[in-house]
Amino acid sequence: MTTAALIEELKTLVEPGKVLTDADSLATYGKDWTKHFAPAPCAIVFPKSTEQVQAIVRWANQHRVALVPSGGRTGLSAAAVAANGEVVVSFDYMNQILEFNEFDRTAVCQPGVITQQLQDFAEDKGLYYPVDFASAGSSQIGGNIGTNAGGIKVIRYGMTRNWVAGLKVVTGTGELLELNKDLIKNATGYDLRQLFIGAEGTLGFVVEATMRLDRAPRNLTAMVLGTPDFDSIMPVLHAFQGKLDLTAFEFFSDRCLDKILDRGDVPAPFETRTPFYALLEFEATTEEVAEAALATFEHCVEQGWVLDGVMSQSEQQLQNLWKLREYISETISHFTPYKNDISVTVSKVPAFLADIDSLVNSNYPDFEVLWYGHIGDGNLHLNILKPDALSKDEFFAKCATVNKWVFEVVQKYNGSISAEHGVGMTKRDYLGYSRSAAEIGYMKAIKAVFDPAGIMNPGKIFPL
Amino acid sequence: MTTAALIEELKTLVEPGKVLTDADSLATYGKDWTKHFAPAPCAIVFPKSTEQVQAIVRWANQHRVALVPSGGRTGLSAAAVAANGEVVVSFDYMNQILEFNEFDRTAVCQPGVITQQLQDFAEDKGLYYPVDFASAGSSQIGGNIGTNAGGIKVIRYGMTRNWVAGLKVVTGTGELLELNKDLIKNATGYDLRQLFIGAEGTLGFVVEATMRLDRAPRNLTAMVLGTPDFDSIMPVLHAFQGKLDLTAFEFFSDRCLDKILDRGDVPAPFETRTPFYALLEFEATTEEVAEAALATFEHCVEQGWVLDGVMSQSEQQLQNLWKLREYISETISHFTPYKNDISVTVSKVPAFLADIDSLVNSNYPDFEVLWYGHIGDGNLHLNILKPDALSKDEFFAKCATVNKWVFEVVQKYNGSISAEHGVGMTKRDYLGYSRSAAEIGYMKAIKAVFDPAGIMNPGKIFPL
Incomplete structure (x- = not known):
């Protein structure tokens, strides 16, 4: 034909x-x-x-x-x-929220529902959909499930996986499966729902998802803290985690702040400039919580881990502090950044970052390296900016070499070559740095179970 | 041989x-x-x-x-x-906690570690392992993972699945897989870890598990509330969930309370006797939280949902209130109970319970039916006590008939025939009431991938 x-x-x-x-x-x-x-x-x-x-x-x-x-x-x-x-x-035309249940706190979504559409819907109901990231205004729930999207609130709320109560999927043979029926407790054999989350459409397509909603957070309050070096960020995280239930703990380097301030539309958090900044957020539900936050801040200053800091006093200040972190990706996009999205366990982050930093700096001293990310989850976004002197092709060719070295360091630290962006085609040839040959073999066998003809998004995760 | x-x-x-x-x-x-x-x-x-x-x-x-x-x-x-x-x-001799990391808040456990051993270990470190249930003093982490154990704190902390950061498993071919490497974010293909959780040892054996720990809860406080009927329990749950972060929401019938009070070692919560009781728990971190709890209690009384209630004022009172719920299973065990562990979505619980209640009562008016369970998760434990007049064999034969009817109602409500006890051999012939033929087919194919010789716990989940 x-x-x-x-x-x-x-x-x-x-x-x-x-x-x-x-x-x-x-x-x-x-x-x-x-x-x-x-x-x-x-x-x-x-x-x-x-x-x-x-x-x-x-x-x-x-x-x-x-x-x-x-x-x-x-x-x-x-x-x-x-x-x-x-x-x-x-799935642009399967974009409806079909049902809402206030007692179950669930919303039944078609796969084309935009993330922000669900966030706004939850807010209208006095509830909260907590998975959030820079592209929430365009990304769809089906895609979020396919990549098990993470983002900026994972330290408190976990990945998309945590919010999927039930799934309807069409497998590679066209069969419709209704997985988990939106139950909280269901011990009736293998939880196939979990397989489809993060499978990037290689096993089947999500056609309906029941998403859980949470209670709305109360009086979200952010702090931005300047630290003298990267190593100081970890004891700061540890100190605050011991005292507060954090909803976010992000970081960015002073080079990132440079780019943000160059925009001209985001105010500096405070006058002091420091090599790194932590942005943390919590619910200041009572006066006591806010006092605990300030006391912890003072403790961190006394210990020399923090040089300066600020705490938001209004919704507007909260949003301005978040812009320092959330605008980075968009702001640096015209520098043709070479992006990597890597993770290790939280405790290994300082040594890991130092290793990669020195590796890139010693081999490519003319590359500008920008670090930011979700430090509370061990998730670092490594961005290398193209020097003006290099053509795009030359730059990406050099970066491909860097890639291999970076992934070798990731492997040495038992980390992930893709923390939250998935494998797709860009990481498929590097999968072996994070998954063993035996694991990849089992994954391929599972793909053959659900997609015997190999028609579902072929060439993604695994090479063709 | x-x-x-x-x-x-x-x-x-x-x-x-x-x-x-x-x-x-x-x-x-x-x-x-x-x-x-x-x-x-x-x-x-x-x-x-x-x-x-x-x-x-x-x-x-x-x-x-x-x-x-x-x-x-x-x-x-x-x-x-x-x-x-x-x-x-x-796994009795593989019972060590091998590592602890305070920054990652993780403990690396051999499969034979007792649940309570991990709970105590966490407490020693100023942290908390939140999965808890009546058999925590004997059950092992490997078994908890095999059944994805739930229990009494699921409404806040989720199932065992939520606390497994990484797994080492030996598959049915003897291969060792190191799954997820304890990472929070790891988007590198299918999350095989999830398949082994709740697989009841049919795909492979867990040989090491990295378990996450949480911050210790602060000033846990319980309320027991007497309600005029079962239907009143749901608006009570809804009212409290809107105001507090609940750590538990359990229920039991007055017949259960009868059995507990007959023991003579547990005090009644209050003088009034009511058909049903809710037990809820929360962290009374501040005076404001305790006041919100009391205001919600008063609202529930005004609405006629609650007839009497009590709030714990000390650790001892907290424990006494919990005994009302936690001792039920052990207390009724010498009545030779016929047990069922079923679930539906929370919003369907009242209609579901009424259906099953009337089904059992109309067919077996001489059976004493005891209801209790984790109502905040939609998980009901249905217990039928053997009448003295019936022999054990006659009783179980009649119950086998009841079973089928109960599962038909479960199916009608799109529920689970096993909320947290697993399938094993006792539920394998009823699996079709909760999982479709297509799903069971895929599950068997997955089993064949990891256990081609069919030697790993055969006859469990699926018939031999």
Whole structure:
């Protein structure tokens, strides 16, 4: 069957106009936020129901057509890039919150629901959806589940995994599974729901997800603390964790602050400049909590771990302090940064960061290295900025060499080569630095169980 | 090879004296707390290291010998019963806490560590292991992971799954997998750790687990509230959840209280007798929190949801209130109870309980039905006491009929036939009431991936 004939058949499975093949659509829906692969899908299909998704998967099985699921396309690992003539299955038209239950504190979402849409919905109900990150305004719940999205509140609320009460998925054979039925306790064999979370669409597609909501946080308050070196950040974390229930503990280097202040629209946290900054957040539910925070701050100053600091006194100040951290990624994007998203256990972070820092600095003294990330989770974002003197190609070629060294250090520290961005295509060749050959073998066997024809997002996680 | 010759070979794989075949040992190590199956293992083996576990599994593969893992033997689904000539692998000699990290708040445990041993260890370190249940003094961490143990603090802390940072497992082929490396964020493909949690030893054996610890709770305070009917318990839960971060929300019927008071060693919570009681717990960190609790109590009384209540004012009173709930299982055990451990989503609990109550009462008016459980998680323990007039055999035969009806109601409400006790052998024939044929098919295929020879706890979860 010719591709044209296949696409004609595909059109019969969905509503009129819900298969696109124009060049603009192919370019738009064929990619995510990564820039390494040229999009080359053969068509984009927009199902509006679970039955249509099942029909598409059965059709793809019959004709051995590869499918790529597409959400908000904000991914950073090319897991939603269609670079090999695949059909992209976009969930843009399955974007409704179908049900809400105030006693269960759950919302039943279609996969195309935008993260912020769920956050706003929860707020309207006096509740809270706590998974949050820079791309929450575009990313979709289905994609969040596929990558087990993390972000800035993980230290308190955990990953997306913690908030998935139940899943409906269509497997690689077109079968519909209703997993866990939204139960809190359910000890009836293997929890298949967990397999689909973080599987990047390689086992099946999420067609419905029941998401848990939490009570709304009360009087969120942030502190930004300047530290004399990176090593001081860990005892600061430890001291505050012993006294407060933190909702976030982030960090960034002074070089990051430079870039933010250059914007001109974000005020400096305080006058003193220090090599690193910690941003922590907690619920100042009572006067006592705020006092404990200040006492801990003073203790950290006495110990020499903190040189200066500020605590938000209003919602506006809270938001301004968060901008110092949340605007970094967007602000540095025009410097063509080479990004790595790596993690180790929290206690290993200082030695790990020092190792990588010295490795990059000694080999590439002209590279500007920017560090920031979710230090309370052991998750570091390593960003190397392109020197003006280097062409993009030269720069990325050198970075590929750096990559290998970085991952060797990650392996030495028993860490992860992808903390929260997933594997997709950008990390698949490096998977062996974080997973053993035996593990990869078992993963491939599991993929074959759910996707025997190998049509579900092939070439992602594992090489083709 | 004869069984005797096989056992001689097995003895060469472990330390001298670490294979037992005497009748007492076979009877003791061949069973758990269920009484439905006669233990009949051929030997008990006690490995002392991961290497010995691997050697045992490889030997079992070679000779096609079935293995049954054995922990504290407190299970209630016969998942650790060896009734078919299997070799029992006991983890009693792999019972050390190997490492502690105060910055990561983790403890590396061998599988034979007793739950309470970890709780006490955490307390010594100023921290807290929050998974708790009646058998915590005997149950082992390996068994807790195998059944994804829940218990009384799930409403705040979640199941055992939430506290497993990393796992080392030996698969059915004897391969050692190191899963997740204790990382908080790790997006490198399928999270195989999750598959082994709750797998009841059918995919492999846990040989090491890194468990997370939490900060210690502060000034735990309990309330017991008497309600005029079951339906009033749900608005009480809702009201308190809106105002406090609950650490527990349990319930029991007045018939349960009867049995507890008959013991003579537990004081009544208050004079009024009411059909049902809720027990809730929270951290009274400040005066304001305690005041919010009392204001909510008064609101519930005004609404007619609560008839009487008490709040603990001391550690001793806290413990006495908990005895009202925690002693039930042990207290009713000599009435030969027929137990069921079922769950639905929280919002469905009242209708579900009423349906089952009327079903049992209308068919067996002479049966005494006792309800208690973890209402905040939707988890109900249904206990039917044997009437004196019936023999044990007659009683259990009638209960088997009840079972089917109960599970039909569970299915109607989209619930679980085993909330936290697992499937083992007692629920395997009923699995279809909670999992679809397609799901069971996928589960069996996954089992074949990790245990191709079918030697790992065969006959558990799925029929032989």
